[in-house]
Amino acid sequence: MIRLGTVGTNWITQQLVDAAAASQQYELAGIYSREAATAKAFGGRNHAQVNYTDYTQMLAQGDLDVVYIASPNSLHFAQALEAIKRDISIIVEKPAFSNRREMTAIQAALAQHPKVKFFEAARHVHTPNFHQIERAMAGLPTVQGANLTYMKYSSRYDQVLAGGRPNVFTPEFSGGALQDLGVYPVYLAVALFGQPETVAYFPTLIATGADGKGLAVLRYADFDVAINFGKTSNSTAESEIYGLKDTIALDSAGELTHVFFRDATGQEQNLSEPALDNPMTPEMVDFARILQDPDAPQNVADYQRWLEWSLTVNQVLFDLRVAGNLRFPADQN
Structure with a gap:
């Protein structure tokens, strides 16, 4: 079973946890929320093994294979980077990152941790x-x-x-x-x-x-x-x-x-x-297939295709924002 951790406790995280359970490929090893009461309620409702109010602690102690990140968009980058550096694969809710600079940094981190997989949760x-x-x-x-x-x-x-x-x-x-x-x-x-x-x-x-x-x-x-x-x-x-x-x-x-x-x-x-x-069940089944057998030829091809989609979408979203004169504080970091 794939040991899954989650960041966020809103409806989309619940839907993903339900999809993970339906796939029968994951166990909910840990959930993170900033609020203890929220963590306890969400974790109890979903039979999580451990609830955390410290994200770094979950990554260090949870023995996770993959973490699903569904925090506000501007927080994705730092949380994803920290997981990669601990050799934990990531499923990041779309849009994964705010701009090309963040995506480039994630690519560099993935190159340094070749066993880590990055999936963008583009369910459709x-x-x-x-x-x-x-x-x-x-x-x-x-x-x-x-x-x-x-x-x-x-x-x-x-x-x-x-x-x-x-x-x-x-x-x-x-x-x-x-x-x-x-x-x-x-x-x-x-x-x-x-x-x-x-x-x-x-x-x-x-x-x-x-x-x-x-x-x-x-x-x-x-x-x-x-x-x-x-x-x-x-x-x-x-x-x-x-x-x-x-x-x-x-x-x-x-x-x-x-x-x-x-x-x-x-x-x-x-x-x-x-x-x-x-x-969300089909994407969780797809991700599990890659995590469990990353070297199978079809899995290699599928993962590379999904990664290319994610990189291109990130660039297109950024280009659209530039065209529409929309800027984020994250663009200045």
Whole structure:
């Protein structure tokens, strides 16, 4: 069994812990929270072996194989680096790091600790429906771009409207719509189309100075990908990938719950796989496969592909922020 530690006790950490349990490949060896009461409650609810209020202590004493980091975005880098230096693999919630400088430092640390694996928790590109999209795209004679949408109203925006500054909406925590929901369609675009040649971003700023929603354009050699995302309103619009007369339609560029292929005659084929009980289970199964047998040829190839995606997404997110004139304090460190 893979000994797992966690950082963070919010809903996404709970979902990952549940996915780890469903995979039957992990044991929850330790959980970290800054607050003792929160650590005790989360650890007890999930039968963690030990609860910690000191992150360094968990890394030193937990005998961990891998740690999942779901703290505010601006804290990912320091926590990931500390784990790598202790030869502990890392699963970092997306977006993994705030800028290219942090990613470059992580790459250097990984080179010095070759047994350590770094996974970015981009759950949707590990799901069966993502693989259905890949297969459908392989059958298109040509690709002419895409419109990708992922927009959901955040309850924490109510706090902003009331004068608050929740972490997810503040530059000091490397927050905002691009870093939160925007990363999903950016990841999808990178995984399907590769690295764009140029990017543009038109953010809508909110009272905290962060972007509440925005429109991004990724320009490739032969087509563009338009990405519409936000946390201050809702959208039910489909996402689409364009061939010539054929279209691949998705319910959402983040959830990938339904996938359809529509041909020139208007006929529709439902490509959707059965709904997942937990959308994070496929990624946890994938990560376990690499951690348990890192030298198997297919595992080597898959890990390298995921790592390249992560590096490219990090660069694209940074380039989009520069294009939209969005800066984080983390950029100055």
